[in-house]
Amino acid sequence: MRRLISSGSPFEATAGYSRAVVSGDWCFVSGTTGYDYATMAMPESVEDQTRNCLATIGKVLDEAGFSFSDVVRCHYYVTEAAFATRVFPILGETFGTVRPAATMVVCGLIRPEMLIEIEVTALRQS
Numbered sequence: 001m002r003r004l005i006s007s008g009s010p011f012e013a014t015a016g017y018s019r020a021v022v023s024g025d026w027c028f029v030s031g032t033t034g035y036d037y038a039t040m041a042m043p044e045s046v047e048d049q050t051r052n053c054l055a056t057i058g059k060v061l062d063e064a065g066f067s068f069s070d071v072v073r074c075h076y077y078v079t080e081a082a083f084a085t086r087v088f089p090i091l092g093e094t095f096g097t098v099r100p101a102a103t104m105v106v107c108g109l110i111r112p113e114m115l116i117e118i119e120v121t122a123l124r125q126s
Helices: 010-015 046-064 083-095
Strands: 002-005 020-023 026-033 071-078 101-106 116-123
Touching (some): 020 046, 071 083
Antiparallel strands (some): 026 116, 071 116
């Protein structure tokens, strides 16, 4: 059974995607940027954006019946290579004991205020 999860972002309806899709024991969380979706405000620092990404992802995982401990794969997209050392400690706080497979890519994002985007895949642990 396929279940769609929304974070309330206006981008979801406009672009035709779900924040997450749950299929059986899997949860696929879409790329999530640092917006505070309640206010649509974007912090200026990559650290604060990272914290917002993780907060949104955490809420979505919880709503879907998963947790960060179920995450098996992460993709991180940053706009500058120098951001890696700035966000590693924050990511380590969340994923340090989970140790999912991960990839970080330096690239452009769709809006200039976006500095990081995070997407995760979770597998329910039996």
